[in-house]
Amino acid sequence: MKLRGRALVVGDDIDTDQIIPAVYLTSTDPVELGKHCLEGYAEDFPSRIRQGDILVAGDNFGCGSSREHAPWAIKGAGIQCVIAKSFARIFYRNAINIGLPILECPGGLPAEDGDEIEVDLDSGIIRNLTKNIEKSAEPFPDFLQEIIQAGGLVEYARRRING
Amino acid sequence: MTLTEKIISQKVGREVHADEIVMARVDLVLANDITAPLAIKEFQKMGAKRVFDGQRIVFIPDHYTPCKDVQSAENVRLMREFAKEQDIIFYEIGRGGIEHTLLPDEGLVLPGDLVVGADSHTCTYGAITAFATGVGSTDAAFAMAFGEIWLRVPRTMRFVYKGYLRPWVGGKDLILYTIGKIGVEGARYKAMEFTGEVISRLTMADRFTMTNMAIEAGAKTGLIPFDAVTLKYIQPRAQREYKVFELGKADEIIEIDCSQIEPQVACPYSPANVKSVWELTHISINQVVIGSCTNGRLEDLREAARVLKGKKIHPNVRLIVIPATHKIWEDALRDGLLEIFSSAGAVISPPTCGPCLGGHMGVLGKGERAVATTNRNFPGRMGHRESEVYLASPAVAAASAIMGRIAHPEEVL
Numbered sequence: 001m002k003l004r005g006r007a008l009v010v011g012d013d014i015d016t017d018q019i020i021p022a023v024y025l026t027s028t029d030p031v032e033l034g035k036h037c038l039e040g041y042a043e044d045f046p047s048r049i050r051q052g053d054i055l056v057a058g059d060n061f062g063c064g065s066s067r068e069h070a071p072w073a074i075k076g077a078g079i080q081c082v083i084a085k086s087f088a089r090i091f092y093r094n095a096i097n098i099g100l101p102i103l104e105c106p107g108g109l110p111a112e113d114g115d116e117i118e119v120d121l122d123s124g125i126i127r128n129l130t131k132n133i134e135k136s137a138e139p140f141p142d143f144l145q146e147i148i149q150a151g152g153l154v155e156y157a158r159r160r161i162n163g
Numbered sequence: 164m165t166l167t168e169k170i171i172s173q174k175v176g177r178e179v180h181a182d183e184i185v186m187a188r189v190d191l192v193l194a195n196d197i198t199a200p201l202a203i204k205e206f207q208k209m210g211a212k213r214v215f216d217g218q219r220i221v222f223i224p225d226h227y228t229p230c231k232d233v234q235s236a237e238n239v240r241l242m243r244e245f246a247k248e249q250d251i252i253f254y255e256i257g258r259g260g261i262e263h264t265l266l267p268d269e270g271l272v273l274p275g276d277l278v279v280g281a282d283s284h285t286c287t288y289g290a291i292t293a294f295a296t297g298v299g300s301t302d303a304a305f306a307m308a309f310g311e312i313w314l315r316v317p318r319t320m321r322f323v324y325k326g327y328l329r330p331w332v333g334g335k336d337l338i339l340y341t342i343g344k345i346g347v348e349g350a351r352y353k354a355m356e357f358t359g360e361v362i363s364r365l366t367m368a369d370r371f372t373m374t375n376m377a378i379e380a381g382a383k384t385g386l387i388p389f390d391a392v393t394l395k396y397i398q399p400r401a402q403r404e405y406k407v408f409e410l411g412k413a414d415e416i417i418e419i420d421c422s423q424i425e426p427q428v429a430c431p432y433s434p435a436n437v438k439s440v441w442e443l444t445h446i447s448i449n450q451v452v453i454g455s456c457t458n459g460r461l462e463d464l465r466e467a468a469r470v471l472k473g474k475k476i477h478p479n480v481r482l483i484v485i486p487a488t489h490k491i492w493e494d495a496l497r498d499g500l501l502e503i504f505s506s507a508g509a510v511i512s513p514p515t516c517g518p519c520l521g522g523h524m525g526v527l528g529k530g531e532r533a534v535a536t537t538n539r540n541f542p543g544r545m546g547h548r549e550s551e552v553y554l555a556s557p558a559v560a561a562a563s564a565i566m567g568r569i570a571h572p573e574e575v576l
């Protein structure tokens with residue numbers, strides 16, 4: 001599956017408190033959470049997000065708490081994919097579990113806000129079309145592919161329950 | 164094999180090794196008032212009807228409790244009703260407390276267990292040699308339905324602490340020092356093991372403080388080998404069988420000489436931005452928080468009381484003391500600790516996460532600065548995005564409350 005979108009760039013060590021500040025955690029509605037996506041990083045960030053954007057991050061993206069509200073806020077805001085130099089582990093598994101495509105790109109993807117990004121989820125090839133840069137992400141292990149292909153852990157579980 | 168590989172192998176039913184992705188049996192599943200509502204929602208979406216075993220699932224309302232507003236009350240109501248329907252263990256306020264202090268204290272987590280909790284500090288239980296790790300709500304829902312979890316078996320990074328500790332140096336200082344050394348992703352995806360002569364002399368409270376913060380170095384869990392101290396803690400609490408796994412191999416070994424370590428403080432905005440307390444005595448503060456799953460145990464309160472006894476806190480400072488569980492609250496009352504805090508000018512909160520995550524009970528305003536015994540100091544963690552949190556031990560926090568600035572306990576005693 002290929003995704004294409006506009007880059008929104010953030011830095012290193014973006015923790016879950018910056019992705020979705022604790023005051024909003026009483027909500028479990030992705031769209032509601034999405035209205036505050038990365039508000040703890042930059043107050044005007046939610047207003048900069050457009051449907052279909054691709055978030056490009058640095059090292060250790062999503063460190064901090066285990067709150068799934070963080071990937072939900074990103075998904076709910078309309079961001080279709082996250083590319084990072086590296087992910088914190090709970091965020092990594094949460095994103096897979098909720099069906100938010102993420103790609104770990106060794107060395108990171110050089111990009112600026114607004115660059116046109118293309119991602120091939122099957123091959124892991126990432127392109128910055130504006131800057132004419134190509135990178136390849138770490139492929140997912142088979143088991144995780146299965147969860148991703150099912151569309152997340154909920155759907156995977158549902159299939160298991162229904163035999 | 165590593166200790167981690169031994170525990171996980173037992174739960175998978177065959178020998179497993181680092182980097183493998185496996186489906187493992189869990190002994191206990193935990194969720195709180197932030198993560199349980201989402202987990203219940205996902206559980207229902209999965210089409211699951213009954214949980215695998217209600218007595219192996221614990222729901223604890225601790226983050227926004229006593230409920231701070233209507234929405235948090237509705238979340239806890241949902242948890243409470245679901246727990247009742249599914250026969251899940253549920254701790255009401257006044258009987259419970261902060262999850263990571265409560266679970267081991269109640270004997271619900273035992274050595275050799277594999278525990279997943281929808282909370283990142285689930286790694287705390289490694290102090291009793293359980294493999295415990297934080298997961299998301301969907302993971303928790305899956306574990307509630309099937310009693311299983313998918314895991315990547317982590318590699319092991321062993322820390323060997325040598326020498327002696329100076330006065331006023333304890334578990335909090337050791338873990339801050341370690342995170343300062345390796346950075347916030349120094350142990351990413353790995354199991355940290357805390358070993359050596361210094362660890363074997365630590366109290367359980369200090370050990371829990373260390374494993375609690377393994378996640379702050381990016382680790383999947385933090386583990387401490389089982390010994391006489393663990394046994395003494397576990398024996399009166401265990402109500403079911405448990406298995407002790409011995410220390411095994413390690414993929415990497417780091418030795419730390421403790422003799423020169425001074426009390427440590429992590430400065431904003433990272434738990435790895437660590438300095439000696441002596442470098443920070445010019446930093447004035449507005450608030451001090453003593454509590455949380457990191458340092459809200461009776462031993463922690465005793466340490467703070469030792470510093471605060473007969474003293475008054477600085478007029479510019481607000482001191483909030485939060486015993487981590489109801490039982491600890493009662494013990495602190497009985498031991499006269501609460502009176503010491505109260506006479507010093509502290510406000511004593513019921514057990515809650517409260518300000519630790521900027522939830523309630525002492526949130527910081529713009530530009531305000533706090534010393535806290537908690538575990539995170541990311542931007543906005545305790546309130547306003549432009550507020551600051553300095554992480555330290557209970558003794559340093561107490562001394563700072565008296566001086567109105569960051570202080571070494573020696574300065575007031």
Ligand code: SF4
Pocket residue numbers: 226261262263282284455456457515516519520537538
């Ligand atoms: S005390 Fe703080 S770190 Fe511990 S569980 Fe509560 S919010 Fe999380």
